[in-house]
Every structure is written in structure tokens, then in C-alpha cells.
Amino acid sequence: MEEVPIIEMKGIIKIYPDGTKALKGVDFSVKKGEIHGLLGENGAGKTTLMKILSGMLQPTEGKIFVNGKEVRFKSPADALANGIGMVHQHFTLVDVFDGLHNIILGMEGHGLFSKIDVEKAKEKLQKLMDELNFQVPLDVPVEHLPVGVQQRIEILKTLYRDVDVLILDEPTAVLTPIEVKELFDVLRKLKSQGKTIIFISHKLREVMEITDRVTVLRKGEIIGTVNTSETSPKELAKMMVGREVVLRIEKPPKEAGKPVLEVKDLWVKGDRGEDAVKGLTFEVRAGEIFGIAGVEGNGQTELIEAISGLRKIEKGKVILNGKDITGRPPRELYDLGVAHIPEDRIHMGLVTEMTVAENSILGLHWRKNFRGPLGLIKWDKVKEHAAKLVKDFEVVVPSIDAPAKSLSGGNQQKLIVAREVSKEPEFIIASQPTRGVDVASTEYIRNYLIKLRNENKAVLLVSADLDEVLQLSDRMAIIYEGQFVGIVKPEEVTEEQIGLMMGGIRHES
Ligand SMILES: Nc1ncnc2c1ncn2[C@@H]1O[C@H](COP(=O)(O)OP(=O)(O)O)[C@@H](O)[C@H]1O
Ligand SMILES: [Mg+2]
Numbered sequence: 092m093e094e095v096p097i098i099e100m101k102g103i104i105k106i107y108p109d110g111t112k113a114l115k116g117v118d119f120s121v122k123k124g125e126i127h128g129l130l131g132e133n134g135a136g137k138t139t140l141m142k143i144l145s146g147m148l149q150p151t152e153g154k155i156f157v158n159g160k161e162v163r164f165k166s167p168a169d170a171l172a173n174g175i176g177m178v179h180q181h182f183t184l185v186d187v188f189d190g191l192h193n194i195i196l197g198m199e200g201h202g203l204f205s206k207i208d209v210e211k212a213k214e215k216l217q218k219l220m221d222e223l224n225f226q227v228p229l230d231v232p233v234e235h236l237p238v239g240v241q242q243r244i245e246i247l248k249t250l251y252r253d254v255d256v257l258i259l260d261e262p263t264a265v266l267t268p269i270e271v272k273e274l275f276d277v278l279r280k281l282k283s284q285g286k287t288i289i290f291i292s293h294k295l296r297e298v299m300e301i302t303d304r305v306t307v308l309r310k311g312e313i314i315g316t317v318n319t320s321e322t323s324p325k326e327l328a329k330m331m332v333g334r335e336v337v338l339r340i341e342k343p344p345k346e347a348g349k350p351v352l353e354v355k356d357l358w359v360k361g362d363r364g365e366d367a368v369k370g371l372t373f374e375v376r377a378g379e380i381f382g383i384a385g386v387e388g389n390g391q392t393e394l395i396e397a398i399s400g401l402r403k404i405e406k407g408k409v410i411l412n413g414k415d416i417t418g419r420p421p422r423e424l425y426d427l428g429v430a431h432i433p434e435d436r437i438h439m440g441l442v443t444e445m446t447v448a449e450n451s452i453l454g455l456h457w458r459k460n461f462r463g464p465l466g467l468i469k470w471d472k473v474k475e476h477a478a479k480l481v482k483d484f485e486v487v488v489p490s491i492d493a494p495a496k497s498l499s500g501g502n503q504q505k506l507i508v509a510r511e512v513s514k515e516p517e518f519i520i521a522s523q524p525t526r527g528v529d530v531a532s533t534e535y536i537r538n539y540l541i542k543l544r545n546e547n548k549a550v551l552l553v554s555a556d557l558d559e560v561l562q563l564s565d566r567m568a569i570i571y572e573g574q575f576v577g578i579v580k581p582e583e584v585t586e587e588q589i590g591l592m593m594g595g596i597r598h599e600s
Pocket of ligand 1: 112139
């Protein structure tokens with residue numbers, strides 16, 4: 092006889108106040124003691140579904156059963172009382188509190204300032220940490236702790252409330268590979284203690300590694316639930332996207348040519364006046380993709396802004412094709428053949444109120460072919476250009492006269508990529524080029540970067556997605572606290588070594 096599922100959600104519909112139908116009648120069931128993956132592209136409805144299960148949101152329609160009994164959660168406290176707790180993608184910790192006080196915050200029976208309660212809490216937590224082999228400093232204000240540790244505190248906070256079902260929303264997004272491994276060890280231990288885990292992700296490899304079963308959501312609907320041991324990344328990708336996806340990227344071997352970009356002893360300050368980039372020296376050659384991997388916040392953003400003329404350079408030189416371009420403004424760099432796919436597409440890449448056509452010539456609009464005799468913009472030429480970009484890059488747009496904000500994230504990103512490469516640059520900076528982009532567009536953009544490299548362009552890639560850097564780069568640097576811990580060829584290092592480097596430990600070769 093089938094066991095009663097610990098969680099059963101039936102016919103869940105969620106319509107947000109603005110009319111977005113995020114869930115269209117979802118049935119979802121989880122067995123006690125399993126690690127259940129919830130897989131889907133951005134916007135599929137994963138977070139919405141789990142916020143409903145954890146009491147943060149109420150469904151528009153549908154029923155929830157816990158151990159076969161119908162429940163109605165009006166708040167996260169109701170869900171916790173039923174043994175269900177969620178660790179959110181964006182942490183909810185109070186910065187100035189230490190780990191201990193964050194964990195006991197808001198719990199009944201804990202006076203925050205009662206010594207006895209605090210001591211008792213500490214004991215219980217220590218026991219929990221020992222059992223899981225999962226240590227965190229409890230007496231440091233969390234703002235001083237790395238994100239990986241903050242996440243552990245979030246997890247402990249939920250476990251401390253004695254949950255049976257732990258929901259983790261894309262927990263690996265902020266972790267180094269080693270931290271991911273440690274997290275997986277903890278999840279396995281929790282499973283062996285009889286806990287049930289729902290693991291949200293859009294990363295196939297992780298889902299394949301850690302889950303027992305996987306449910307795939309697409310556009311607010313369940314596509315199916317499969318046993319992990321009986322499926323493959325390929326099948327899951329197809330379920331996720333709705334068509335066959337090329338997971339492998341074809342990258343023919345290629346000799347790199349002359350240096351196109353040279354960076355020499357570059358020093359750049361961060362927003363708080365700290366040294367964010369500390370004496371970096373490297374070059375990007377024609378026909379190569381030079382990747383920079385690392386946990387976010389280690390100087391990547393400042394480095395790119397400095398090279399692209401958006402941030403002051405304190406010391407050092409940037410040279411393009413032998414010409415000193417240190418501190419030159421972005422427009423001048425464009426004229427010299429630099430293209431930039433920026434990290435922050437909403438603030439830097441597009442003017443979302445403007446139309447697709449207008450956006451398609453940003454940074455290009457002074458070019459002669461778009462100007463008439465009196466300097467007036469030739470709109471027929473602009474529209475022709477926009478139509479070509481949209482067609483070549485398969486950007487899904489209502490029309491080229493629609494505002495850029497009406498495009499999905501993936502299509503906005505494709506539009507930026509299309510525009511930047513239409514400048515026929517010799518040097519391309521691609522900063523987090525596929526962040527928040529769906530699988531199909533990701534595949535397209537990655538293959539395009541390879542194509543540019545094959546055409547002998549120089550590509551500087553910065554990405555927090557380690558798989559992306561490994562897949563695309565001919566050479567890669569690992570950045571840590573503003574310095575390179577190593578420059579390696581992806582095929583010559585193990586993931587373990589890269590993981591160590593991302594944590595600041597130098598690679599001995
Ligand atoms: N607060 C909200 N108001 C309106 N729409 C929302 C809100 N939160 C999410 N959505 C929309 O609901 C859909 C599902 O989002 P979400 O559950 O966050 O997906 P996922 O976690 O799979 O990326 C998306 O189209 C998203 O834009
Ligand atoms: Mg989400």
C-alpha cells in the first residue's frame with residue numbers, strides 16, 4: 092500500500108494582485124524522508140509554490156494536506172507549527188544581531204535578554220551543530236560573516252524550530268563548490284535523521300546529485316515527477332524547457348593570437364573606498380575567452396567598471412591593441428571597438444522605457460549610418476537595424492516599437508547581446524551574460540560567445556556561474572579579494588582545486 096505523502100498540494104492556483112497567474116492548478120506531493128527537487132526555469136513558479144507551502148502566501152485556490160490531513164496556513168508560524176519551514180533565497184537575518192540572537196529571534200518562550208533562555212538555546216544549538224557537523228560562530232554580528240555562513244545560520248534557524256520538512260530555495264546560488272559539497276553533506280545527514288527536504292534549483296547537475304525525486308515546473312504547471320535514478324540531465328532539461336536542448340557546447344581548439352587587452356598592475360577602489368582590485372595584471376588575446384571565476388563581491392564588478400571607463404582607476408594601465416585607454420570614457424572605448432554586456436542590464440544595458448528600436452542603437456546612435464544631413468536620426472535605418480537584430484537573435488518582442496520593459500529577462504539580455512555584437516567589436520566584455528536568463532537563451536548566448544572567439548575576437552568573461560566559466564574559457568583566472576589566486580586552463584584543474592582557489596587558497600602547480 093502507498094504510504095500517505097507527508098506533503099500533498101492539490102489544484103493550487105495563485106494569481107498575484109497584479110493579475111499574474113503564477114500557478115495554474117498545481118498538484119505536488121512529497122514522500123516522508125526524501126530529498127525532493129523542484130526544478131524549473133526562472134519564473135516557473137517554484138518560489139511561489141513553496142511560499143504557499145510555508146505559509147507566506149495564500150493560494151487563490153487549492154488544498155494542502157500534511158500527513159493526509161488538510162491544513163490552512165495563514166502565516167509562516169502556522170506552517171512551522173505543522174513542521175514545515177523554508178530557507179529563503181534572500182536572507183531574512185538581522186545584520187547587527189549575532190547568529191544566536193538571529194536564530195532565537197521571534198520564538199515564543201525566548202526572552203531575548205533572559206540569560207537562562209539564551210544559555211538553553213545555545214546548548215540546543217550546539218547539539219544540533221555537533222550532530223550535523225555544521226558549525227557556525229554564534230557570537231559574531233551576521234553582517235561580518237560570509238554569505239555561506241549566513242546561509243548556515245538561516246538553515247539552523249529553521250531546524251531549531253524542529254521542522255520535519257525543510258524547504259531550501261536555490262540555496263547553492265551564493266556558495267562556492269566546496270560550500271555546496273558541505274551543504275549536500277548536511278542535507279544527506281538530515282535525510283538520514285528522517286527529515287524531508289525540498290530542494291529548489293534550476294541547476295541540473297545539482298538536482299541529479301542530491302535528490303531522490305524531481306518535480307519539474309514550467310510556466311506555472313507541473314510537467315512531471317521522476318525518480319532521479321531513472322532520469323538524465325537531458326531529459327530534465329527537455330522537461331524544463333519544452334524542447335531538446337544542446338547541453339554541450341562545441342568549442343574547437345584554437346591558438347590564441349596577439350594580446351588585444353592588456354591590464355597592468357590595476358588598482359581600483361570599491362564604493363566604500365576600500366581597495367577592491369589590488370594590482371591585477373593579465374591579458375586577453377585575440378581568439379580567446381578569458382574567464383574570471385570567483386564568489387561574487389571579490390572585485391569583479393569594480394574591475395569591469397574600471398576597464399570599461401565607468402569607474403576611476405587609482406593606479407595601473409589598461410591597453411587596447413597597444414593604445415593606452417586607461418580611464419577613457421565608455422563612448423570613446425566603443426569607437427575603439429569595445430563592446431560591453433553589462434552585469435546590470437536594467438540599469439546599464441537598456442533604457443526600459445524606450446522602445447526595442449531605440450535600445451537597439453544605444454551607444455551606436457552617433458554612428459554615421461543612423462544620422463541624416465542635419466544630424467537627425469534616420470528612423471527608417473534604425474528600425475531596419477532593430478528588425479535585423481531581433482530576427483538574427485530570435486528575440487521575442489511584441490514589436491520593435493514596444494518598450495524594452497515588455498520583454499522577458501531572457502529576451503532583454505538577448506537584445507543587449509545582439510546590440511553589443513552588432514558593433515562588430517574586437518574586444519567584448521561579457522559580465523554575468525546569462526544571469527537570470529532561461530536555458531534556451533543561455534545556450535544561445537554561450538554559443539554566440541564561442542562564435543565570436545572563433546572569429547578571432549577577444550572575450551573577457553566574468554561569471555559567478557562556475558560551470559559557465561569552465562565551459563567557455565580558454566584560460567581562466569580565479570579572483571579572491573581583488574587578486575588572482577591563479578590563472579589556469581579549465582581542462583588542467585579539478586573542480587576541487589578551483590573550489591579551493593575560490594576560497595582564497597592558492598593552486599600549487
Ligand atoms: N509578488 C509578485 N507579484 C506579481 N507577480 C509575481 C510576484 N512574485 C512572482 N511573480 C511572478 O510569478 C511568476 C512565478 O514567479 P516565481 O514563483 O518567483 O518563479 P521561480 O521561483 O520559479 O523563478 C513569475 O512570472 C513572476 O514574475
Ligand atoms: Mg524563485
